[in-house]
Amino acid sequence: MFGFVGVVSRTEQDLPAFSGSSIQFEKFEFHSKFKIFPEKEDGQTFSCSDGAIVKILGLFFAASKTPKSLSNFEEIADGAFTAFAATPNEFRIYADPCGWRSIYFREEGNLLYITSNIRYLREYLGLQLEPVPERSIDFLCTSFIPGLETLTKDVFELPMGNVLEWKGQNNLVIRDYCRYDTFPKVEKSLPETASELHAICLKNTENIMQTSGKKECTVFLSGGLDSTCALSSAIDIFGLKNVKTISVHFGSDLPNENIYIDEAVKYFGCHHRYLEISPNSFLSEMDNLYKWIDDPIGDPVVMPNYMMNQAIDPKEQLVITGEGGDPCFGGPKNVFMTNSLQYSDIYCNGSNDDFLATCYLESFKRAYDDAAQLSQFSEPTFGGRLDKLHANLNTHLTNLRWESFLDRLLFANKYLKSNSLILPKVQKTTQPFFRYSLSPLFSRAVIEFCARTPIQIKYPSLKEKFILKKAFLGKIPQSIIDREKSGMRVPLRFWQGNKIKAFNKEVLLRKNKALTSKFFNIKEIKALLKHPRPRQGLKSWMLSTFILTAKNLYEPKS
């Protein structure tokens, strides 16, 4: 898994002193210096027939087809990549169609800084990084910072399927090149649609194998539907002997998904490893882990992902996961939203524009209910930021290009959660180990399939992942198809009376009190750590990991 940091300018003399190598865009008068990690992953460079130059880092699924032009590139681009392109008029950066690879940028006069990790801007280019404290309100409400903005001042994230077009001198445009909302619906029979989806998943797995050049892979198994479907695809393409699986549990005294994992392992006959995680095993790793998180992610699943990556053999360089199943095929939180909409008239704010956004935030079940208390900001700053967040969410939740509300919701989840939460949490935990991690269930081909398949075929009567279940019927254990959704659950509440509590106190109050007080209300944090309240464990975890991320970004020497 690669990382990079670079700077582009229209004039060579403006480039800062930095020991990076140049990408050959000079003929269009775009001068650049880049550092790519590891250096051997230098990517591919194409010259299109229209003269444009494209450099691609990462896994580009259409590598065998040289793009004829940039518009042709935009049509065929799929995979987990970052692409740079130059034309006589502009320099472009392409985010991949799913948002597998994070791209952060900062524009300063004649210079455009680009990086895969925000901290590289400080470490390699000497830029001063500062937080925008009020963006912590977004984090409290969602457990991440959705959209273009990041916690860092003047640093933005390029959304999935978007291209940044830069002409220099503050002339910057961001454009959606995938336009999923323009796909017309195609009516097909259920068996036809299901087999099409299965074929797409297999093709994705084949693409992952070919572009990564790896003959073996490790599948992260959770016992749920998505990861089992990913395992089935991996075995079909890589062959049983080349597929290993790993899962986590939190000790025999705590609930786990081992029954379903056992069933999957027995069904496929693959080589499996169980990894037990406890506070003793991960607390010492927290600092190392959150160094890699560029923009706060409060989801506790980051930790088991990292621990699994750490546990597997360094020679195993490709990880397959089941990410993307929920935003593509429908998770349980959609029911909360559709029921809210059905009964909207009973609520006093039911006819307000913000009603949907409010429900969406409530459905996250994070710290939205306590955000006003936990935040150090009071009105009008708090309300103003919340309004901005609502507006950002409403852009997707009220996109009338989608006829069905459920389509609107599914695509909102892709743009908001996948791009800023689900995929970064995979990418940032595999990057320290120089591994690739992808999912056969989440690619441009899958998203386009979802865009053109009518709701009544892919998600009838809100039946969770209906079409995915049909696609893998007979190919995975029936008990996993029939089981209820559970999700990976980290037992934070059970650990509260344990070392985690001391850890939270240390991070939030003892070591970083001044930093914590920039974002959060210290008195309320003390109350949160002391007295039980709904989702106490999750909320304290969110705050502690936020501070670890902020410390590594803005006060690394403290």
Place this chain on the structure above:
Amino acid sequence: MICPACSKVIKHKVASTWGSETLKCIYCGYVFAIDPKTMGFGDRRVLKVADKLSKGGQRYFTEQQLACACLLKKERSPQFMSIFIWFVAGFVATFVIVAGAMEAPPGLGLFIVALIMGLFCALVGFSQKPTNKIWSGVQRYCQKKGHPFLITPTGAKAIIDRLLKKDKLSFDDFHPEKALIVDDVEFVALLLLNNFHRDSNCLVLDVNNVSGPFYDYFVKRQTSDEKLDVFAVHDGGKTEEVMVAQIKNNSKWIGCEEITDLGLTREALSNYKRGTWINELTGTITNHNPKKIDEKYISNSVYPIDCIPPDKLNMSLHACMASGCVMLSPEMFAAIGTGSSHNSGGDGNNSYDSSSSGNSSYDSGTGGGAGFDDFG
């Protein structure tokens, strides 16, 4: 009296205008709804309890819920101090009266008689039932003053009517897994406003309303291949208990042959030690005592289900629907204690405490000892 608006202390005689029943705060002009002299409690107590019940504007509550919560802890069970006061009063009164009537100085005999009378009075005090009229007082307060998060019978009807009048009530993206039939429209409004339907993906219906789009939707589902699992929940009490039988006998309630009665059942209440009874005829509110359950059934008192704290109510109902156990049973407390049954799932990124309140006390092994900390 303390004014709930300005918190100033006013004497009753000052607050009352001569010849009028209206009590008014002389400092801020607040007009009292309840006369503490006749009711035994005032506006301030009701308002404070109402604010607490709404959890700072996060939860709705009903009149019954408010009335139950207004019964103070000391009024729920005889306290040592009140028994002691009864004892002292009996002892002193006997001593003074008898000693005054006697010519000889008081001796050991009189002391023993006074002691016996004191003990008798303590016994009387112990068996005293709360006589204050909390139910009537709270009703009066609700009528005069209201509360932004209070659901009154009229308010509940207006809320449901607003929903039914929606121009295009589309059921396209609505697909509940189960239906819950409840005993009145206030309870429907309470569950909806407190988001039970969306957390549990449940259609909530009023047993007395067999018309309208939501009832039609219910009929449509029950006559299709995708039948809803049907549950019923009602207050505890003699007439309330027959609700499920009435549903089964009513041809309008289609597809309810296998309806599950979640209670409140007499059996569950016989093993449970907390909660409150309301006698709507006398206006008396009394603490629940499993040993006196027959008395309550005979007097047509009601054990309102909505006296369960609002945040616990949703969780408990969900747990009972998932596991099939009845409300307030030890099995229910065991189920909600795990915190795993309520609103589970998510986008693959949950934690165990994503739903549990984390402060409900439960112990399935202790039977009637188990309960909600903040019941009532």
